[in-house]
Amino acid sequence: EDQVTQSPEALRLQEGESSSLNCSYTVSGLRGLFWYRQDPGKGPEFLFTLYSAGEEKEKERLKATLTKKESFLHITAPKPEDSATYLCAVQAGSGGSNYKLTFGKGTLLTVNP
Amino acid sequence: GAVVSQHPSRVICKSGTSVKIECRSLDFQATTMFWYRQFPKKSLMLMATSNEGSKATYEQGVEKDKFLINHASLTLSTLTVTSAHPEDSSFYICSAKGTYDYNEQFFGPGTRLTVL
Numbered sequence: 001e002d003q004v005t006q007s008p009e010a011l012r013l014q015e016g017e018s019s020s021l022n023c024s025y026t027v028s029g030l031r032g033l034f035w036y037r038q039d040p041g042k043g044p045e046f047l048f049t050l051y052s053a054g055e056e057k058e059k060e061r062l063k064a065t066l067t068k069k070e071s072f073l074h075i076t077a078p079k080p081e082d083s084a085t086y087l088c089a090v091q092a093g094s095g096g097s098n099y100k101l102t103f104g105k106g107t108l109l110t111v112n113p
Numbered sequence: 114g115a116v117v118s119q120h121p122s123r124v125i126c127k128s129g130t131s132v133k134i135e136c137r138s139l140d141f142q143a144t145t146m147f148w149y150r151q152f153p154k155k156s157l158m159l160m161a162t163s164n165e166g167s168k169a170t171y172e173q174g175v176e177k178d179k180f181l182i183n184h185a186s187l188t189l190s191t192l193t194v195t196s197a198h199p200e201d202s203s204f205y206i207c208s209a210k211g212t213y214d215y216n217e218q219f220f221g222p223g224t225r226l227t228v229l
Contacts (some may be wrong), residue, residue: 031216032216034217034218036220041204041223041225042222042223043117043119043206043208043220043221043222043223044157044206044208044220045220046115046217046218046219046220049216049217087156087157091216099145099162099210099216099218100147100159100162101147101157101159101218102159103156103157103158104156105155105156106156
């Protein structure tokens with residue numbers, strides 16, 4: 001069974017204080033690892049897809065990296081508007097999976113001004 | 114691009130009634146749509162996967178007769194919660210995967226269902 005564990009559950013940062021969120025996974029044949037941002041009462045917003053170990057992607061203050069066991073979402077000089085829950089999800093490559101995602105429980109990030 | 118809408122955004126109904134939630138891909142054709150359920154401060158749990166023109170595939174433990182899914186076109190999927198009860202109250206979110214590009218799923222804004 002595919003498993004995704006995110007840590008920490010919650011993280012409080014001061015504006016400008018860089019940090020990283022972790023997503024460790026166990027999956028039979030990784031097809032892709034996805035990062036989403038979710039604001040309260042809203043649907044998840046797509047951020048990144050990573051496909052193979054060593055891959056990195058960046059968007060504004062966010063940078064996602066991938067190894068064979070985990071992914072990190074690095075947040076550089078965060079701003080209060082970066083406050084949200086960040087979700088990690090994996091997609092297995094086994095036949096018949098029909099592209100379904102398995103989500104972690106998320107990390108609630110709060111950035112104080 | 115890749116915008117998914119849901120309607121309604123909020124619905125309150127009486128116990129025993131049925132509620133239909135629509136999920137639309139606005140600017141792309143979605144061969145596959147997914148329905149998730151999310152409880153407060155919990156992650157998304159996949160309920161079912163639907164492919165256009167075929168029967169939905171339900172996850173283990175999800176009652177197919179209670180949660181009816183129809184994916185009649187490449188831009189529309191509907192979830193009907195039949196004979197709703199208070200324990201069905203939740204945040205329902207759909208996502209869609211297009212025919213083009215990779216494996217990304219794009220999510221709708223969600224529907225808050227409250228059953229009295």
